Each structure stands twice: as C-alpha cells, then as structure tokens.
Amino acid sequence: MSGLNALFRKRIGIPEDEQITFEHLDTVLEKTAKNIPFENFCIIGNKTSEITRESLVNKMLVKKEGGLCYELNSILYFFLLENGFDAVLARGVVYKNETREYQTIGRTHVTILVVHEEQTYLVDTGFGANLPLTPVPLTGETVASDNGEFRIRQVDSEHGDYVLEMKLKHKDADWRIGYAFDSKHPVTDVSEWNEIQRIIAEHEDSPFNKSPLITKITDQGNITLTNTSFTQWRDGVVTKEKIDDARFKELLKQYFGL
Structure with missing residues (x-):
C-alpha cells in the first residue's frame, strides 16, 4: 500500500x-x-x-x-x-x-x-x-x-x-x-x-482571498468558522455567534483541531 x-x-x-x-x-x-x-x-x-x-x-x-x-x-x-x-x-x-x-x-x-x-x-x-x-x-x-x-x-x-x-x-x-x-x-x-x-x-473577484474561512460536515449538519462568526447547523436549526480573534483561535482548535 x-x-x-x-x-x-x-x-x-x-x-x-x-x-x-x-x-x-x-x-x-x-x-x-x-x-x-x-x-x-x-x-x-x-x-x-x-x-x-x-x-x-x-x-x-x-x-x-x-x-x-x-x-x-x-x-x-x-x-x-x-x-x-x-x-x-x-x-x-x-x-x-x-x-x-x-x-x-x-x-x-x-x-x-x-x-x-x-x-x-x-x-x-x-x-x-x-x-x-x-x-x-x-x-x-x-x-x-x-x-x-x-x-x-x-x-x-x-x-x-x-x-x-x-x-x-x-x-x-x-x-x-x-x-x-x-x-x-x-x-x-x-x-x-x-x-x-x-x-x-x-483575483479581485475571488471569494476566498478576503478573510479566513473553514467549514466541514458534521453528524448533525455542518459548521462554518470565519474571523468574525461561528455558524452551526444542527438538525435544521442554525445558530450564529459573533466572535473576536481569541475566540476564533479557540473554536479553530476545539472544532477543527488546528
């Protein structure tokens, strides 16, 4: 292999x-x-x-x-x-x-x-x-x-x-x-x-060169983290939290292991 x-x-x-x-x-x-x-x-x-x-x-x-x-x-x-x-x-x-x-x-x-x-x-x-x-x-x-x-x-x-x-x-x-x-x-x-x-x-029209973004599928839906927000879809219910840089780093490690 x-x-x-x-x-x-x-x-x-x-x-x-x-x-x-x-x-x-x-x-x-x-x-x-x-x-x-x-x-x-x-x-x-x-x-x-x-x-x-x-x-x-x-x-x-x-x-x-x-x-x-x-x-x-x-x-x-x-x-x-x-x-x-x-x-x-x-x-x-x-x-x-x-x-x-x-x-x-x-x-x-x-x-x-x-x-x-x-x-x-x-x-x-x-x-x-x-x-x-x-x-x-x-x-x-x-x-x-x-x-x-x-x-x-x-x-x-x-x-x-x-x-x-x-x-x-x-x-x-x-x-x-x-x-x-x-x-x-x-x-x-x-x-x-x-x-x-x-x-x-x-490219100026690129959607991915403006701010950090990370997302993945979860057992309940999906999660998306940017430098300003953390969004969770869980069984059809969406929650969105406004965050700062410290919280961004904390969530990045907690949910994505990075």
Missing part, C-alpha cells in the same frame, strides 16, 4: 485492509467531508506552494490541514486511483444564486468524474457545505444523502456541458444550481491547478 493510500485512510478513519469498492464511496465521501475541512488559510496567509501530488500529501495528510476544491478533490482523486477506480478531474464554474450568475473568475472549481460499469458519476468533496456525499450520475437521476438531494442536468454553455443542481437538507425549498462543469476536457495533471490557485489568491 502506498504512503498516500495509507495516510488518507488514517486521516478519514478507514482500516488499511478494507477494500474500497464503488458501493463504499458513500462512506468514503462522508468520512472525508467530516475529517478534512474546506478552508483557505494558505491563501489568506500567502503561504501557497506549487501543487503536486507530494505537496498535497504533505499539506492534508501529514500536516493534517484542509484545503480548497482543487486540493481536496485532487487528494481524493489520487486515493481513488490507488484503489482501482477509473477517475479523472474536471473543471467547473460556481453559480452565485444570490445574483443569478456564474462567477466571473472562470473555471476555478475542480471536481471528479468516476466511470463505473460504463456510467459516469460526479464525485465531489471540495464544495464546502454543499457536498452530495454520494456519487451523482450524469443521467439526470436524483440521488439523496444526509445533506440533501442532488442531480445533474446536461446543459451546453460556455461554462461546460453539465450542471450540478442541489436541494440542501433544511436549507433549500427548491432546486438551485451549484456549478456547471466540463466533462469533455478531463484533467489528470494536477499542475494545471497552479493557475486556479493563482486566480483564487490574486
């Missing part, structure tokens, strides 16, 4: 001798979402490094930090390859539902496409609190998890050829768009993400 495979299993809590099949992906996705947070601390701290397989292993599996979509889905992609999956990475554009338009910084979302028994599925562990937690087929079929309902529609546009739609549990009354993605230009070389990292770090 490779170092990445063993370290990933240890980080999310899966035994080294457990075989990972397609039917196990729900468990893998749930454990990953609950143990490796979505966060932008390296962007905020100007501590980014070149993206390679080795740097991703060091950041998230050795130093036990979190990451953004291009990091989280890349490390999961490598884990899936190690366990015999037919997987590629794909680029997408996140939709801003509040303004009903796609982000202007381009295809900076990274997701995974897995082929199983001649059917393609979207697998994503890098979309903050909006994670499907289960493979989503590109057929349009609706799938459900503890986080809500998800489906994919084929929509050809300048942003790609498919759209992920979601109806989050306790949050959405109607379907809304998560992001568009491009299945026609798969990516297998993570060095392509250095461009995405640069855009996210430098």
Whole structure:
C-alpha cells in the first residue's frame, strides 16, 4: 500500500485492509467531508506552494490541514486511483444564486468524474457545505444523502456541458444550481491547478482571498468558522455567534483541531 493510500485512510478513519469498492464511496465521501475541512488559510496567509501530488500529501495528510476544491478533490482523486477506480478531474464554474450568475473568475472549481460499469458519476468533496456525499450520475437521476438531494442536468454553455443542481437538507425549498462543469476536457495533471490557485489568491473577484474561512460536515449538519462568526447547523436549526480573534483561535482548535 502506498504512503498516500495509507495516510488518507488514517486521516478519514478507514482500516488499511478494507477494500474500497464503488458501493463504499458513500462512506468514503462522508468520512472525508467530516475529517478534512474546506478552508483557505494558505491563501489568506500567502503561504501557497506549487501543487503536486507530494505537496498535497504533505499539506492534508501529514500536516493534517484542509484545503480548497482543487486540493481536496485532487487528494481524493489520487486515493481513488490507488484503489482501482477509473477517475479523472474536471473543471467547473460556481453559480452565485444570490445574483443569478456564474462567477466571473472562470473555471476555478475542480471536481471528479468516476466511470463505473460504463456510467459516469460526479464525485465531489471540495464544495464546502454543499457536498452530495454520494456519487451523482450524469443521467439526470436524483440521488439523496444526509445533506440533501442532488442531480445533474446536461446543459451546453460556455461554462461546460453539465450542471450540478442541489436541494440542501433544511436549507433549500427548491432546486438551485451549484456549478456547471466540463466533462469533455478531463484533467489528470494536477499542475494545471497552479493557475486556479493563482486566480483564487490574486483575483479581485475571488471569494476566498478576503478573510479566513473553514467549514466541514458534521453528524448533525455542518459548521462554518470565519474571523468574525461561528455558524452551526444542527438538525435544521442554525445558530450564529459573533466572535473576536481569541475566540476564533479557540473554536479553530476545539472544532477543527488546528
């Protein structure tokens, strides 16, 4: 077993001798979402490094930090390859539902496409609190998890050829768009993400270079911490606490182990 495979299993809590099949992906996705947070601390701290397989292993599996979509889905992609999956990475554009338009910084979302028994599925562990937690087929079929309902529609546009739609549990009354993605230009070389990292770090419209953010899925819902607030969703009930820097550090250690 490779170092990445063993370290990933240890980080999310899966035994080294457990075989990972397609039917196990729900468990893998749930454990990953609950143990490796979505966060932008390296962007905020100007501590980014070149993206390679080795740097991703060091950041998230050795130093036990979190990451953004291009990091989280890349490390999961490598884990899936190690366990015999037919997987590629794909680029997408996140939709801003509040303004009903796609982000202007381009295809900076990274997701995974897995082929199983001649059917393609979207697998994503890098979309903050909006994670499907289960493979989503590109057929349009609706799938459900503890986080809500998800489906994919084929929509050809300048942003790609498919759209992920979601109806989050306790949050959405109607379907809304998560992001568009491009299945026609798969990516297998993570060095392509250095461009995405640069855009996210430098672009004035980037949502992740303004203030620190960390979020993860929990057994009851999800938690999100910024430098000014701590938000918890627990069984459909949301609480939000205004915080200062000292409280931020205290909550970061208590809930995220950082």
